[in-house]
Amino acid sequence: MSYRLPAPETQPPYDAPDYGSTHKRHPKQPLIRIAQTLSETSAPRMRPSLYETTHNLAKGPGWEAQGERITVAGRVLDEDGRPVPGAMVEVWQANAAGRYNHERDQHDAPLDPNFKGEGRIFTDAEGWYRYTTIRPGAYPWRNHHNAWRPVHIHYSLFGAGFAQRLITQMYFPGDPLLPLDPIFNCVPDPAARQRLVAAFDLEVTEPEYALGYRFDIVLRGRDATPMENPA
């Protein structure tokens, strides 16, 4: 068993001239392609007993974050549409004002003492995950003049094989900053970019409580078994 390589146009390159930080950090030598071994097809068994879960980033005992409350739900699937159960999903984000609870974030926007901005969820048997947070704010960065990141939530996922490891970002529908963002636009295929944008979902929306968004994530699938046209 091994994992299929993703279609190249659906993934960003290492060298993306519009995203300045790639200049000195992308390898100049081509990657060396290897056949996957047990080391790539196996993965750590992440589980709630080892990694405590946090389903609600917006509220806890005695504290509540400022901002527009949202619930995000979705499924983690592989490319063949099979659910990935027990996948560990880590999320992190800026607060409602667009500031991270991070010492190196110098953006002059207020910190919220009641918002850490980090959570961890595991998918259920059908691959579903769900958490509640606040809608993050957009924030400036210094990539180019007047550069602002569109509103986003960072995601980190562990699947059933280390080759499925994925870090990505979820964006919000209708964000006017999306067409201007070099990080979002570094994905060549427009359809693949669009899949990074969550959908407003009334089914996920909780009455009198939180707007709902749906965001599905697809991890690399397994290689098709035997060749169809053995030569």
Add this chain to the structure above:
Amino acid sequence: MSLASDDRSAEGRGGLNRPPLQATASQTAGPYWHLIDFPEWADLLRSNGPNAAIAGERITLLGTVTDGDGAPCPDAMVEIWQADPEGRYDGDFHGFGRCATDQAGRFRFLTLKPGAVRAEGNAFQAPHVVVSLFARGLLKQLVTRLYFAGEPLNEQDPVLSAVPPDRRGTLIARPEGDGAWRLDMRLQGEGEMVFLEI
């Protein structure tokens, strides 16, 4: 989406038979990923952790991550995945660690030395650790491996053999005494580390 131009179809890894869904695009971890940094994860042998009761040769894996100018990358996430001392991935050993590089670009893991891992047929891979690097400026992870200098199996390891001999050294950690093994990781330029497409 037309997939007819996929140049890997001949190698049987997609192309002709694209699956119904496509893997989600990777995006950078950015400079603020430390919200999911838990420094204790770099110590796979932590006393309250999953490996506290597992015996083996205790080692330290350390090094620096540097960029095309040789300047430290002070905001990289280094992740490791490794077999247990018997070379198995399905035992009780939890072979996963994460470490944030410091201002000098340094990382440091405490772990047990992995054993040789089974490969195709009756062959074995040399003891190794799978390494992933995430950082601001990396739109997707860089994947590589750390091997141990002086292991006889290094000579016939299938992955090391796929690397041109003059670059193999970038994957081989050197002993520094007291169980410490050093592997410096240069992302670009002179001594650029070998990165793998898996």
